Amino acid sequence: MRLSRALKEKRPLYAQRHDKVILLHDNARPHVAKPVKTYIAPSDFHLFRSMEHGLADRRFHSYEEAQKWIDSWIASKDMSFFRWEKVVSSDGQYFK
Numbered sequence: 795m796r797l798s799r800a801l802k803e804k805r806p807l808y809a810q811r812h813d814k815v816i817l818l819h820d821n822a823r824p825h826v827a828k829p830v831k832t833y834i835a836p837s838d839f840h841l842f843r844s845m846e847h848g849l850a851d852r853r854f855h856s857y858e859e860a861q862k863w864i865d866s867w868i869a870s871k872d873m874s875f876f877r878w879e880k881v882v883s884s885d886g887q888y889f890k
Contacts, residue, residue: 844875
C-alpha cells in the first residue's frame with residue numbers, strides 16, 4: 795500500500811496507465827554461487843561419480859580390502875571410460 799501511494803506521489807502518470815507494469819532496472823550484479831570443490835579436476839568428477847555407484851551400501855573392514863576393490867573396479871572399466879584422459883590432455887580442443 796505504501797509503495798502504491800509513493801508511486802502516485804512521485805510518478806503521477808502511473809495512476810493513468812492501464813497496464814500498470816513497472817520494470818525495475820538496477821545495477822546489482824547477478825548472484826552467482828562458486829563451485830563447491832574448485833580443487834577437484836573435471837576428470838575427478840567423472841571418476842568419483844562413477845565410483846560412487848559401485849560403492850553404494852559397501853563397507854570395507856581393512857585398507858587392503860578397499861585397495862583390492864579399487865584395483866578390480868578400475869580393471870573392470872573398458873577403454874571408453876578412460877576417454878576423459880584424452881579430453882583433458884587436449885585442453886578442450888576438438889579431436890576425433
